[in-house]
Amino acid sequence: MSARFPVRLDARRGVVDMTHGGGGRAMAQLIQEMFVRHFDNELLRKGNDQAAFDVGAGRLVMSTDGHVVSPIFFPGGDIGSLAVHGTINDVAMAGARPLYLSAGFILEQGLPLADLERVVASMAEACRRAGVPVVTGDTKVVERGKGDGVFITTTGIGVVPDGIDISGDLARPGDAVLVSGVVGNHGVAILSERENLRFETSIVSDSAALHELVATMIEAVPDIHCLRDPTRGGLATALNELSLQSGVGMRIDEAAIPLLPEVASACELLGLDPLYVANEGKLVAICPGHRADRLLAAMRSHPLGRDAAIIGSVVEDAQGFVQMRTSFGGERIVDWLAGEQLPRIC
Amino acid sequence: MKYIDEFRNGDLARGLAARIASEVRDDRDYRLMEFCGGHTHAIFRHGVQDLMPDKVRFIHGPGCPVCVLPVARIDCAIRLAETPGVTLCSYGDMLRVPGSKRRSLIKVQAEGGDVRMVYSLRDALRIARANPERQVVFFAIGFETTTPPTALALLEAEAEGLANFSVFCNHVLTPAAIQHILESPDLREMDSVRIDGFLGPSHVSSVIGSRPYEFFAEEFQRPVVIAGFEPLDVMQATLMLIRQINEGRHEVENQYRRVVTRDGNVKATSLVAEVFELRPSFEWRGLGEVPYSALRIRERFAAFDAERRFTLDVGKGRDVKGCACPAILRGTATPRDCKLFGTVCTPDNPMGSCMVSSEGSCAAYWTYGRFRGRASEVAA
Numbered sequence: 001m002s003a004r005f006p007v008r009l010d011a012r013r014g015v016v017d018m019t020h021g022g023g024g025r026a027m028a029q030l031i032q033e034m035f036v037r038h039f040d041n042e043l044l045r046k047g048n049d050q051a052a053f054d055v056g057a058g059r060l061v062m063s064t065d066g067h068v069v070s071p072i073f074f075p076g077g078d079i080g081s082l083a084v085h086g087t088i089n090d091v092a093m094a095g096a097r098p099l100y101l102s103a104g105f106i107l108e109q110g111l112p113l114a115d116l117e118r119v120v121a122s123m124a125e126a127c128r129r130a131g132v133p134v135v136t137g138d139t140k141v142v143e144r145g146k147g148d149g150v151f152i153t154t155t156g157i158g159v160v161p162d163g164i165d166i167s168g169d170l171a172r173p174g175d176a177v178l179v180s181g182v183v184g185n186h187g188v189a190i191l192s193e194r195e196n197l198r199f200e201t202s203i204v205s206d207s208a209a210l211h212e213l214v215a216t217m218i219e220a221v222p223d224i225h226c227l228r229d230p231t232r233g234g235l236a237t238a239l240n241e242l243s244l245q246s247g248v249g250m251r252i253d254e255a256a257i258p259l260l261p262e263v264a265s266a267c268e269l270l271g272l273d274p275l276y277v278a279n280e281g282k283l284v285a286i287c288p289g290h291r292a293d294r295l296l297a298a299m300r301s302h303p304l305g306r307d308a309a310i311i312g313s314v315v316e317d318a319q320g321f322v323q324m325r326t327s328f329g330g331e332r333i334v335d336w337l338a339g340e341q342l343p344r345i346c
Numbered sequence: 347m348k349y350i351d352e353f354r355n356g357d358l359a360r361g362l363a364a365r366i367a368s369e370v371r372d373d374r375d376y377r378l379m380e381f382c383g384g385h386t387h388a389i390f391r392h393g394v395q396d397l398m399p400d401k402v403r404f405i406h407g408p409g410c411p412v413c414v415l416p417v418a419r420i421d422c423a424i425r426l427a428e429t430p431g432v433t434l435c436s437y438g439d440m441l442r443v444p445g446s447k448r449r450s451l452i453k454v455q456a457e458g459g460d461v462r463m464v465y466s467l468r469d470a471l472r473i474a475r476a477n478p479e480r481q482v483v484f485f486a487i488g489f490e491t492t493t494p495p496t497a498l499a500l501l502e503a504e505a506e507g508l509a510n511f512s513v514f515c516n517h518v519l520t521p522a523a524i525q526h527i528l529e530s531p532d533l534r535e536m537d538s539v540r541i542d543g544f545l546g547p548s549h550v551s552s553v554i555g556s557r558p559y560e561f562f563a564e565e566f567q568r569p570v571v572i573a574g575f576e577p578l579d580v581m582q583a584t585l586m587l588i589r590q591i592n593e594g595r596h597e598v599e600n601q602y603r604r605v606v607t608r609d610g611n612v613k614a615t616s617l618v619a620e621v622f623e624l625r626p627s628f629e630w631r632g633l634g635e636v637p638y639s640a641l642r643i644r645e646r647f648a649a650f651d652a653e654r655r656f657t658l659d660v661g662k663g664r665d666v667k668g669c670a671c672p673a674i675l676r677g678t679a680t681p682r683d684c685k686l687f688g689t690v691c692t693p694d695n696p697m698g699s700c701m702v703s704s705e706g707s708c709a710a711y712w713t714y715g716r717f718r719g720r721a722s723e724v725a726a
């Protein structure tokens with residue numbers, strides 16, 4: 001390797017320039033000394049433009065997710081770990097075991113290589129912890145001002161175990177609605193770092209890979225109907241999506257929704273509703289009502305589901321309203337988000 | 347949790363609800379106007395109406411600063427944003443408010459106009475300092491609550507000689523609007539809407555105090571209870587109003603004593619007086635021209651007044667045909683009386699200002715309350 005690239009990539013002081021996307025030696029060196037070095041695995045090492053591997057029998061799941069979060073480093077994570085967790089979670093929400101990831105990088109001219117290395121190292125660490133490697137990738141560089149440091153698109157594939165059928169259109173009246181823990185942490189953590197909004201908080205992003213929690217859950221209750229990670233748009237949006245897909249309504253209980261006091265306070269201060277604030281390490285589960293207690297116990301047995309709660313139930317409603325009993329004792333709709341609450345949160 | 351849960355306690359709410367239910371008289375109803383959008387929002391978000399007896403009705407007032415700005419002034423802001431070399435800074439809600447021909451600042455932004463959403467005036471000042479080659483205009487809106495920060499920014503700009511900064515001033519005054527509602531023919535002659543009492547502004551009153559309401563409580567013989575924005579505040583103030591009405595009193599009472607005093611924030615009001623003066627008249631959406639109901643920038647700060655710097659001609663704007671925002675803002679119609687509500691006008695595609703801000707009646711009805719009553723007709 002050193003014979004091909006006699007001068008090592010300067011990851012301390014160097015910056016991304018146009019040659020790093022030009023297809024020549026500089027790009028090859030960036031791939032070797034940055035991506036392959038950190039993501040290191042047998043398939044990537046082969047150096048092909050694709051990865052070839054065997055998959056077992058069963059249904060394959062595939063999902064893709066672009067990440068443009070700003071700022072790229074935030075309390076509890078960064079764009080790299082987020083890109084790994086986000087796609088693993090999208091695959092896992094089908095009840096699947098994630099196998100492999102791809103990663104496409106769009107880098108902006110001038111991005112410090114030190115920042116890129118920090119992101120790639122964090123991504124590699126997230127992959128190792130999750131046991132899901134990046135096996136193929138792509139790098140492009142755009143001129144200064146045409147990107148915002150780094151954008152990462154990851155695609156994941158996974159396999160659904162036999163007998164598992166989880167889909168957003170399977171919620172039925174009488175089902176129970178559960179959430180795996182406190183909501184709103186990710187969005188508040190990102191906001192606290194925004195240039196024009198900076199505030200002190202102990203809240204960190206909940207960014208995490210949920211596939212092992214999902215595995216625990218489907219082992220306990222194989223007939224889970226729906227799983228969804230409430231990312232952009234938060235819990236409220238996830239519930240509305242599931243209602244729409246399944247052609248049902250929901251009734252939830254505000255008092256049952258897990259929420260950290262710090263997040264509630266920050267939202268109060270900023271005029272946000274925590275039900276609409278993004279999460280990156282939570283899931284919503286819908287299962288037959290009589291299985292809810294068993295599912296809840298399974299979720300709580302896993303560290304990522306420690307604060308899980310049953311928050312409501314699925315009801316018949318042709319109009320697909322998500323209704324909520326407020327802690328105050330009244331009723332209201334939990335509606336779709338109008339406009340955009342927080343831009344570039346993931 | 348300190349200062350959030352305490353004011354949203356369901357047990358206390360049920361206690362107050364029982365008290366209200368036991369004190370309302372059988373032989374009458376109670377029509378109470380909550381002036382502020384903040385109250386409207388709290389009523390809907392927490393489901394306060396569900397805890398009230400049928401005889402108590404809230405009439406939503408014009409206290410949403412986004413909603414009351416007339417189309418002509420939105421059009422001015424749009425023209426400013428389209429002016430080459432201008433960076434227009436605005437609070438977020440204003441970006442989506444439709445002007446004439448359904449243009450909005452967010453559309454101008456998408457077409458390449460330099461429109462920035464800011465959380466604070468300080469951001470606008472910062473943008474002006476960082477971009478001396480651009481004319482940075484702050485689109486100032488709001489009642490007495492948001493006026494002192496604008497005054498401070500103008501003083502700061504003057505002290506610094508920040509020549510590329512100016513303010514498009516649209517600050518309006520609450521007492522003038524309440525008085526105008528009470529004097530309007532709808533209420534006085536036609537008696538189409540009866541208002542028995544007011545839930546008075548909370549944040550506005552923290553600045554101006556409770557004294558300014560004393561005149562019209564006496565003049566129009568209507569009780570005013572200044573109420574906080576938390577749901578328990580709204581319920582307690584409602585009980586206080588019902589008691590005044592039952593006893594035939596019409597006083598200014600202050601439920602929001604943890605913040606509001608009789609004289610208000612004297613420092614803030616004197617700052618405002620230093621920088622602003624009364625406009626002889628100002629157009630409000632829904633209320634029309636209201637005398638002495640808004641502020642303009644004093645001559646001393648003329649250099650920082652966008653209306654003078656850009657010689658803005660605030661002409662006549664055109665409301666969308668069929669939009670009932672004007673009547674809704676006067677309290678003479680409810681969102682459901684509007685033909686556009688929920689059919690072509692939704693928060694995603696607002697036709698009128700009341701559908702934009704979370705404090706607007708239409709947005710609150712749509713977002714929190716449309717499952718009630720005619721839900722089937724307005725479903726998406």
